[in-house]
Amino acid sequence: MTTPYAEPVLDWFARHARDLPWRAPDTTPWSVLVSEIMLQQTPVARVVPAHRGWLARWPTPAALAAEPAGEAIRQWGRLGYPRRALRLHETAAIVTARHGGIVPDDIDALRALPGIGSYTAAAVASFAFGQRHAVLDTNVRRVLARLVAGQPRPRSTPSPAERRMAESLLPAEPAVAARWSVAVMELGALVCTAASPRCTDCPVARHCAWLAAGRLPEDAEPARRPTQRYDGTDRQCRGRLLAVLRDGGGPATQAEFDAVWADRAQLARALDGLVTDGLVDPLPDGRYALPGRIPTA
Secondary structure: OOOOOHHHHHHHHHHHOOOOHHHOOOOOHHHHHHHHHHOOOOOHHHHHHHHHHHHHHOOOHHHHHOOOHHHHHHHHOOOOOOHHHHHHHHHHHHHHHHOOOOOOOOHHHHHOOOOOOHHHHHHHHHHHHOOOOOOOOHHHHHHHHHHHHOOOOOOOOOOHHHHHHHHHOOOOOHHHHHHHHHHHHHHHHHOOOOOOOOHHHOOOHHHOHHHHOOOOOHHHOOOOOOOOOOOOOHHHHHHHHHHHHHHHOOOEOHHHHHOOOOOHHHHHHHHHHHHHOOOOEEOOOOOEEOOOOOOOO
């Protein structure tokens, strides 16, 4: 091991890792990629059943690419941020057409896929293919900020110095480095949490610079952003309109949309946004449909 952190964290992970479907020994790169897209801004508890349903219906990129984009939105259900469903459909089409239906293992090829940035590309390359990359999600960044830098939480965006530090902690062997990355992520999710870190349960507590410094008191930490309200927002309105299309099985009329949202100006704004984002298609007869759906009378 390259640091005093790796062995205790990996031992802890072997005992405490959650049994998640995308971590199964027989999981596929497609399963890992789908999980990473679904986990963006969404808790694990909500993702697990959605991920299982998605993979049961579309076990390969080609299976998804063969269906209309609207079916991806329908299957996405109430997971939130449905543009991710469109990006997954686009990714499936590209993987099928350009990569023979196989998720690429090259990190640059992964970055070129729709909706996949540096973090997601590194995560898929690491967790699906056992490669050696720094995987900097929120949990990993918080653990390393506390453990190495002695800070209660990282800056808003990763700096080059933070990335170099994370890379320096990776074990030399790629497969071990990949396991280290997921182990640190799990440590941040279960023990080194943002609000109530359980330092007495941490396998590297004796090495933690933040703990050694006495931890910053709550009033010394940066103020947290206020929780964004959901009720009454354009986002809630968009969700209601998509639910009409998902649950109805076919195109919807303006009257059906009017029945689920009273504020007509907000409804029109939300509907325009859905059309602009490619989540809803306006039809010549004045109805609306999920993209790629064949209109029914």
